[in-house]
Amino acid sequence: MSSGIRLLPRARLEALPEALRALGYEVLGPRVEDGILRYGSLSGIGDLPWGRGVEAAPGRWRLVEGEPARAFAWANGPQALKPLVFAPEETLWRSDADGRVRPEPPAGRPRAVLGVRACDLAALALLDAHFLRPGCEDPWYAARRAGLLLVAVHCTHPAATCFCVSTGDGPEARAGHDLALWETEAGWLLEAAGARGAEVLARLPTEEADPASVEAARAEVRAAAARQRRALPGRDLREALFARLDHPRWARVAERCLACGSCTAVCPTCFCHATDEHPALDGTSAHARRWSSCFTERHSYIHGIVLRPDTRARYRQWLTHKLGGWHLQYGRSGCVGCGRCIAWCPAAIDLTEEAAAICAGAGEAAP
Numbered sequence: 001m002s003s004g005i006r007l008l009p010r011a012r013l014e015a016l017p018e019a020l021r022a023l024g025y026e027v028l029g030p031r032v033e034d035g036i037l038r039y040g041s042l043s044g045i046g047d048l049p050w051g052r053g054v055e056a057a058p059g060r061w062r063l064v065e066g067e068p069a070r071a072f073a074w075a076n077g078p079q080a081l082k083p084l085v086f087a088p089e090e091t092l093w094r095s096d097a098d099g100r101v102r103p104e105p106p107a108g109r110p111r112a113v114l115g116v117r118a119c120d121l122a123a124l125a126l127l128d129a130h131f132l133r134p135g136c137e138d139p140w141y142a143a144r145r146a147g148l149l150l151v152a153v154h155c156t157h158p159a160a161t162c163f164c165v166s167t168g169d170g171p172e173a174r175a176g177h178d179l180a181l182w183e184t185e186a187g188w189l190l191e192a193a194g195a196r197g198a199e200v201l202a203r204l205p206t207e208e209a210d211p212a213s214v215e216a217a218r219a220e221v222r223a224a225a226a227r228q229r230r231a232l233p234g235r236d237l238r239e240a241l242f243a244r245l246d247h248p249r250w251a252r253v254a255e256r257c258l259a260c261g262s263c264t265a266v267c268p269t270c271f272c273h274a275t276d277e278h279p280a281l282d283g284t285s286a287h288a289r290r291w292s293s294c295f296t297e298r299h300s301y302i303h304g305i306v307l308r309p310d311t312r313a314r315y316r317q318w319l320t321h322k323l324g325g326w327h328l329q330y331g332r333s334g335c336v337g338c339g340r341c342i343a344w345c346p347a348a349i350d351l352t353e354e355a356a357a358i359c360a361g362a363g364e365a366a367p
């Protein structure tokens with residue numbers, strides 16, 4: 001019986017972005033820009049980061065030479081899918097001088113994103129749970145999300161900062177994508193997940209995939225999982241963290257933390273935002289939303305009081321909410337193990353280390 005997995009031969013890879021464009025999508029993929037990897041518009045597969053790798057460690061992320069014949073031999077860059085659905089800054093509505101409000105829906109055509117990782121698919125499911133909650137859907141998020149087609153890549157080169165195995169989210173892309181891709185010597189192995197992915201796959205000049213190469217590709221992903229060394233001390237740290245709100249480690253980490261918010265900006269699941277009114281002299285006004293962070297002073301300002309006045313309280317809020325409170329709100333931890341907050345923290349603070357130190361002795365078994 002056929003596995004449904006098809007081979008797009010190396011010489012025909014361009015057919016994938018071409019098919020997506022023919023279906024009306026703007027095609028995005030990882031590109032090297034300003035020394036980092038970020039999603040940008042692809043004019044062809046030549047724009048992908050062929051031959052590039054990534055070296056990551058606490059407080060460190062560098063592009064390095066990778067494998068020339070591979071475009072996805074690295075784990076992730078600082079950018080997740082978040083800014084594609086939840087804009088870092090946007091005007092939500094404008095009001096006329098007479099007070100009439102006009103919403104500003106997001107412009108742009110549907111987008112197909114090539115090279116999405118398992119951790120970012122899991123993060124997107126969490127953003128969906130927040131922004132698409134029945135009864136209070138965010139129309140700006142919903143409009144962008146509806147037009148998103150996702151081509152996932154099963155991860156084979158985890159960074160030293162990755163720990164998606166311990167959160168249960170990777171490195172294999174298991175849900176939330178339309179097409180999944182394994183990078184092999186002969187080309188890309190493709191598997192459709194759902195009708196939209198099947199429609200794309202049907203347009204491609206694929207061949208039947210050799211079962212041995214499919215098994216070799218799957219084995220490479222299993223090997224990638226086995227290479228991950230970081231882990232959280234458990235998937236549900238609610239009780240352990242909330243029982244340790246006075247742990248001395250909160251003050252110790254606050255001595256290093258700069259409260260810069262870099263971790264929350266790169267985190268694919270952080271959704272906190274602030275809103276600003278921009279009134280003009282002619283009586284019109286624009287109402288804008290921008291990303292915010294629990295590390296800022298204003299984030300906990302309520303009626304003349306800053307509820308979290310110091311870095312100790314803000315770091316504790318970040319960790320207890322992310323690894324504890326999310327279980328109550330969304331039924332799971334808010335961490336998908338992408339490791340971005342570790343690599344992009346200028347103080348090299350590692351949340352797996354902090355969680356382990358604070359939860360030590362809590363009896364949390366590793367999953």
Ligand code: SF4
Nearest residue numbers: 257258260261263345
């Ligand atoms: S943990 Fe690191 S990235 Fe996050 S606010 Fe503190 S210094 Fe910045």
Ligand code: SF4
Nearest residue numbers: 267335336338339341
């Ligand atoms: S908390 Fe850190 S490792 Fe977890 S999802 Fe956010 S950025 Fe990734």
